[in-house]
Amino acid sequence: MSPFWKNALKSAAALGAVTLLSVLMLAFSNAFLPKYTPKLDAETAAILNEMSQTAPEGETDLLGFFEPAMKAAELEAWNKANGSPTRKVLAAYTAVKGTATGTLFVETETAGYLSDVRLIIAVDKDGFLLKDKPVYIRDMPAANDWYSGKIDGIGSINEYLSQADVSVSLVNDLNLKKRVTADAYLKGRAGATITTNAFAYAIELAAAFYKEVAG
Amino acid sequence: MDKKSFRETAFGGIFNNPVFVMMIGICPTIAKSTNIPDAFGLGVATAFVLVCSGLFISLTKKLVPQSVRLHAYFVIIAAFTTVVELFLRAFFYDTLYSSLGVFIPLIAVSCVVLARMDFAAKNKVGYAVLDAFSMGVGFILAITLMGALRQLLSMAGLLMLATPAGGLILLGLLTGLVNFLLAQYKKSRKGRMLKEGTL
Numbered sequence A: 001m002s003p004f005w006k007n008a009l010k011s012a013a014a015l016g017a018v019t020l021l022s023v024l025m026l027a028f029s030n031a032f033l034p035k036y037t038p039k040l041d042a043e044t045a046a047i048l049n050e051m052s053q054t055a056p057e058g059e060t061d062l063l064g065f066f067e068p069a070m071k072a073a074e075l076e077a078w079n080k081a082n083g084s085p086t087r088k089v090l091a092a093y094t095a096v097k098g099t100a101t102g103t104l105f106v107e108t109e110t111a112g113y114l115s116d117v118r119l120i121i122a123v124d125k126d127g128f129l130l131k132d133k134p135v136y137i138r139d140m141p142a143a144n145d146w147y148s149g150k151i152d153g154i155g156s157i158n159e160y161l162s163q164a165d166v167s168v169s170l171v172n173d174l175n176l177k178k179r180v181t182a183d184a185y186l187k188g189r190a191g192a193t194i195t196t197n198a199f200a201y202a203i204e205l206a207a208a209f210y211k212e213v214a215g
Numbered sequence B: 001m002d003k004k005s006f007r008e009t010a011f012g013g014i015f016n017n018p019v020f021v022m023m024i025g026i027c028p029t030i031a032k033s034t035n036i037p038d039a040f041g042l043g044v045a046t047a048f049v050l051v052c053s054g055l056f057i058s059l060t061k062k063l064v065p066q067s068v069r070l071h072a073y074f075v076i077i078a079a080f081t082t083v084v085e086l087f088l089r090a091f092f093y094d095t096l097y098s099s100l101g102v103f104i105p106l107i108a109v110s111c112v113v114l115a116r117m118d119f120a121a122k123n124k125v126g127y128a129v130l131d132a133f134s135m136g137v138g139f140i141l142a143i144t145l146m147g148a149l150r151q152l153l154s155m156a157g158l159l160m161l162a163t164p165a166g167g168l169i170l171l172g173l174l175t176g177l178v179n180f181l182l183a184q185y186k187k188s189r190k191g192r193m194l195k196e197g198t199l
Helices: A005-031 A042-052 A072-082 A155-163 A174-190 A194-214 B003-010 B026-031 B034-060 B066-091 B093-103 B103-109 B109-121 B124-154 B164-196
Strands: A066-068 A086-094 A104-111 A116-123 A137-139
Touching: A005 B066, A042 A066, A042 A086, A042 A104, A042 A137, A066 B066, A066 B103, A086 A194, A104 A194, A116 A194, A137 A194, A155 A194, B003 B034, B003 B124, B026 B103, B026 B124, B026 B164, B034 B066, B034 B093, B034 B103, B034 B109, B034 B124, B066 B093, B066 B103, B066 B109, B093 B124, B103 B109, B124 B164
Parallel strands: none
Antiparallel strands: A066 A086, A086 A104, A104 A116, A116 A137
């Protein structure tokens, strides 16, 4: 064998061995390191209960009523497949006890007019937005970005959603049609605002996520 | 390992500090030294990759031919960086993993790590690990010092220091100060050794 081929084979074997060792190390780490599950804190549990009223009145320990719906790594994979840098699901929780058992809460982050808008969208076990309080605004940097306070007849986001009749089955993809209607409605009344889309996209994300979780 | 070489390698992280003396690893130092936890976390993560890669490269130096040595370095460093990323994702998801973001995978191409791999490939395992450890500690000290000063001074009202421009200015000032102090120390040490006749 010529020195060239001898050297080439030696190099390939050495690189192969180093790569194999690295792959083994990564496989070991991946298999044995625990998968992170987003923690549910008391503040979030209180918000989820405010939306769903699943716990009996006066109940102080609300943490036991909700559980994370998906592990962080799975959520990351889901966002890669279904989200985008401007639309993603940050966390998802399920009500496991009480009157609203099975309700899915999807915390989303969508790009708004000034900055990202963080919302929690509640979908009941049958795929409908919760009737009374389907959306909780977790973080919206500029309060005046949402035009509800300025225009008569629209009211709060929850009132707005109920007016726009979005309590249709999300499983049937009807929410997309409603988004267009609702968006056009708002644009007609208030002028175009990206935050309107941020809300609509958040609901779409919640619908897609519900389909994934509900199977 | 003779005493002089041991001392030089062990204190290499101070006297040849990667950030303040060699001026490498500036990008993560500026970007992620706006507060102490992020700065310290990135420092420890980089030090871990440095030590593990140094050990691995030194152990395999006779097996890997010169022509593919660089390729092997990158595979090894990238593998340890991924281990760090998996670890942070498992245990520090809401804190360090989220706040460091892209700077975790960027450890794989950090000059602080790459610069020491050549040393690891040319020296015995003990030296390689000692050098990597020393440089890692030096990097942790430098980035944490930057993080502490930027956080404290920002809290005191100097908000400009939280920006990249402020970070660069502070880094320049600290580099000047550290090099001045090191030069003073070396001068006094040389003078003392001359006096004792040990130079």
